[in-house]
Amino acid sequence: MIAVRELTKAYGQTLAVDHISFEVPRGQIVGFLGPNGAGKSTTLKILTCYLPPTSGGATVNGFDIFHESEKVRETLGYLPENCPLYTEMKVREYLDYRGRLRKMPRAQRLRRIDYVIERCWLGPVHHKTISHLSKGYRQRVGLADALLHNPAVLILDEPTIGLDPAQIRETRKLIRDLAGHHTVVLSTHILPEVEATCDRAIVIAAGRIVAQGSPDELRASRRLTARVLVECRGPRSEVQAALNRVSGVSTVEILDGQSADAQYVVAALRPKDGYDIREEVARIVIQRGWPLREVRLEHATLEEFFVQVTANQAMARSTQEVQVAS
Amino acid sequence: MTRATTIARRELTSYFYSPIAYVAMAVFLIACSFTFWDDFQPGEIAGMRNLFNWMVWLLVSIVPLLSMGLLAQEWSTGTIEALMTAPVSESDVVLGKFLGSFAFFLVMLAPTLLYAAILALYANPRIDFGPIRSGYLGIVLVGALFISIGLFCSSLTRSQIVAAVATAAVLFAITIVPWWASGKLLSQTWRTVLDQTVFKRYTDFSRGIIDTGHLAFFLFFTAVFLFFTTKVLESRRWK
Numbered sequence: 318m319i320a321v322r323e324l325t326k327a328y329g330q331t332l333a334v335d336h337i338s339f340e341v342p343r344g345q346i347v348g349f350l351g352p353n354g355a356g357k358s359t360t361l362k363i364l365t366c367y368l369p370p371t372s373g374g375a376t377v378n379g380f381d382i383f384h385e386s387e388k389v390r391e392t393l394g395y396l397p398e399n400c401p402l403y404t405e406m407k408v409r410e411y412l413d414y415r416g417r418l419r420k421m422p423r424a425q426r427l428r429r430i431d432y433v434i435e436r437c438w439l440g441p442v443h444h445k446t447i448s449h450l451s452k453g454y455r456q457r458v459g460l461a462d463a464l465l466h467n468p469a470v471l472i473l474d475e476p477t478i479g480l481d482p483a484q485i486r487e488t489r490k491l492i493r494d495l496a497g498h499h500t501v502v503l504s505t506h507i508l509p510e511v512e513a514t515c516d517r518a519i520v521i522a523a524g525r526i527v528a529q530g531s532p533d534e535l536r537a538s539r540r541l542t543a544r545v546l547v548e549c550r551g552p553r554s555e556v557q558a559a560l561n562r563v564s565g566v567s568t569v570e571i572l573d574g575q576s577a578d579a580q581y582v583v584a585a586l587r588p589k590d591g592y593d594i595r596e597e598v599a600r601i602v603i604q605r606g607w608p609l610r611e612v613r614l615e616h617a618t619l620e621e622f623f624v625q626v627t628a629n630q631a632m633a634r635s636t637q638e639v640q641v642a643s
Numbered sequence: 644m645t646r647a648t649t650i651a652r653r654e655l656t657s658y659f660y661s662p663i664a665y666v667a668m669a670v671f672l673i674a675c676s677f678t679f680w681d682d683f684q685p686g687e688i689a690g691m692r693n694l695f696n697w698m699v700w701l702l703v704s705i706v707p708l709l710s711m712g713l714l715a716q717e718w719s720t721g722t723i724e725a726l727m728t729a730p731v732s733e734s735d736v737v738l739g740k741f742l743g744s745f746a747f748f749l750v751m752l753a754p755t756l757l758y759a760a761i762l763a764l765y766a767n768p769r770i771d772f773g774p775i776r777s778g779y780l781g782i783v784l785v786g787a788l789f790i791s792i793g794l795f796c797s798s799l800t801r802s803q804i805v806a807a808v809a810t811a812a813v814l815f816a817i818t819i820v821p822w823w824a825s826g827k828l829l830s831q832t833w834r835t836v837l838d839q840t841v842f843k844r845y846t847d848f849s850r851g852i853i854d855t856g857h858l859a860f861f862l863f864f865t866a867v868f869l870f871f872t873t874k875v876l877e878s879r880r881w882k
Contacts, residue, residue: 365728367724367728367879368880390728390729390730391730393728395725397721397728398721401722402722403657404720418649418730419729419730420646
């Protein structure tokens with residue numbers, strides 16, 4: 318449905334988007350995840366034909382974003398960042414204007430306006446002036462506009478920003494409901510949003526794709542960086558040496574000041590790929606006669622994973638820039 | 644309805660929500676009525692020539708108020724992004740914005756037709772409608788040119804104030820400066836240059852002369868500024 322090839326966007330000397338490629342199959346919801354300034358919005362602006370790419374290209378629904386821009390814009394609905402609206406207009410008036418701009422025939426236009434007003438919970442405010450609406454309602458007006466012409470592709474730039482928790486839940490549910498009929502690309506820097514709404518996440522940092530996969534796959538990948546914490550009473554160096562010999566353990570690190578009791582040591586063990594070392598570790602500690610308080614598998618949170626991959630990327634980028642400069 | 648007229652309709656409607664448009668309209672009509680009142684005396688000529696000349700002066704300060712927000716506001720609020728990602732072309736947007744603003748200008752001008760009616764009632768022996776018709780044609784052409792210049796200035800900046808000041812400066816330079824210079828002793832070259840400006844060409848219309856050269860001048864330069872504005876909108880694709 319959406320195919321992006323080697324897309325690059327440079328603002329002067331800085332690369333906002335750096336040779337990214339990905340595909341989104343029909344009916345899938347894809348989350349574009351990354352810290353602020355990672356290039357999410359820029360990528361979405363290119364996909365919606367608002368900005369041209371510096372190099373590379375993309376097709377949306379089979380149409381080239383550069384050469385068939387008008388066709389692309391007909392098939393997609395876009396909610397820009399910060400949801401800009403003509404605030405002096407009334408909700409229904411605005412949607413009617415947007416429908417006319419898309420040349421929707423009158424009967425269809427009126428039917429779709431009624432539909433999106435109901436769908437986006439705008440019923441109570443549909444005769445109000447947009448400037449009098451709260452941020453949450455405005456966001457929904459933007460969403461209603463994006464849905465108005467029943468587009469095959471929906472591109473939503475931070476759809477839940479500025480909403481309260483109840484509205485966030487409602488909006489996520491709405492986006493979930495849209496899956497199947499629409500292909501959705503949404504950007505966010507909120508991790509639970511991806512888990513809650515997306516089939517697949519593309520993690521982007523400093524203009525590059527650093528990880529992608531379904532939330533399950535990402536969760537699987539963070540299990541690789543999980544660690545096992547062991548708390549037992551024994552001589553520090555001997556504990557470390559004994560645990561190091563357990564099969565499947567790759568590193569052992571003694572954490573200082575972790576235990577409330579000075580006699581106890583806390584060791585953090587990184588297992589090798591695919592090993593569950595907890596039982597073996599417990600057996601060894603008991604065998605040595607060291608009182609054991611805890612053996613715990615600690616999942617690295619998705620948050621941690623995210624911070625790690627994006628920080629690595631940013632650091633790599635800044636050293637690169639230093640090299641270029643010198 | 645085409646996309647340009649859809650945009651024009653929205654633009655025209657939005658003027659009626661804006662206090663600035665009402666202020667501009669009120670100032671224009673009050674100032675016009677004072678001029679008319681001044682001229683509408685026994686023994687004076689039953690014409691509107693003074694009024695038409697005065698209108699051009701007024702438009703130099705009023706058109707910037709009407710045109711400043713046309714695109715500058717779209718840039719500053721970001722609505723341009725929603726607009727340009729709908730299936731519309733740059734020329735649809737520029738033409739729509741221009742037509743919407745021009746329509747408001749015509750609405751603002753319409754009440755002054757009342758003066759022509761009043762003159763027709765009281766003129767003795769009879770009013771000559773020729774110069775009034777050509778005068779209106781002239782003012783409509785001047786309005787179109789001024790608005791297209793204003794639209795162009797509005798496309799260059801996010802700030803409505805900057806757009807208004809820039810427009811006023813350009814209009815001042817092509818209208819009031821030549822009027823002021825026309826009273827001075829100047830070389831033949833400067834005279835020829837001055838004859839090309841809005842002021843000189845416009846005064847012919849208010850005298851009742853419809854010169855195709857003047858007509859072409861206004862239409863051509865209106866089109867030129869609309870074309871430039873389209874290029875400015877397209878320029879985001881080259882950056």
